[in-house]
Amino acid sequence: DEDDDEMVVTVVDFDDDSVVVDGNHPLAGVTLCFDVKVHEVRQATPEEIEQSSHACGEGCDHDDE
Numbered sequence: 001d002e003d004d005d006e007m008v009v010t011v012v013d014f015d016d017d018s019v020v021v022d023g024n025h026p027l028a029g030v031t032l033c034f035d036v037k038v039h040e041v042r043q044a045t046p047e048e049i050e051q052s053s054h055a056c057g058e059g060c061d062h063d064d065e
Contacts, residue, residue, distance in 0.1 A: 009021040044052070 013020040
């Protein structure tokens, strides 16, 4: 149930009358760098090739007519 979801916030300012919170993820706006190593490469399946032939990618719900 969405009403039970919790949200972590950071209190960024407060006074006697109000509290200002920041609901952004702590890494929002931070440049992240990843060091990765490719362990295996395989041929794309026909379905993957078809999916990559248009820009909207996976989850697209339009007709390609």
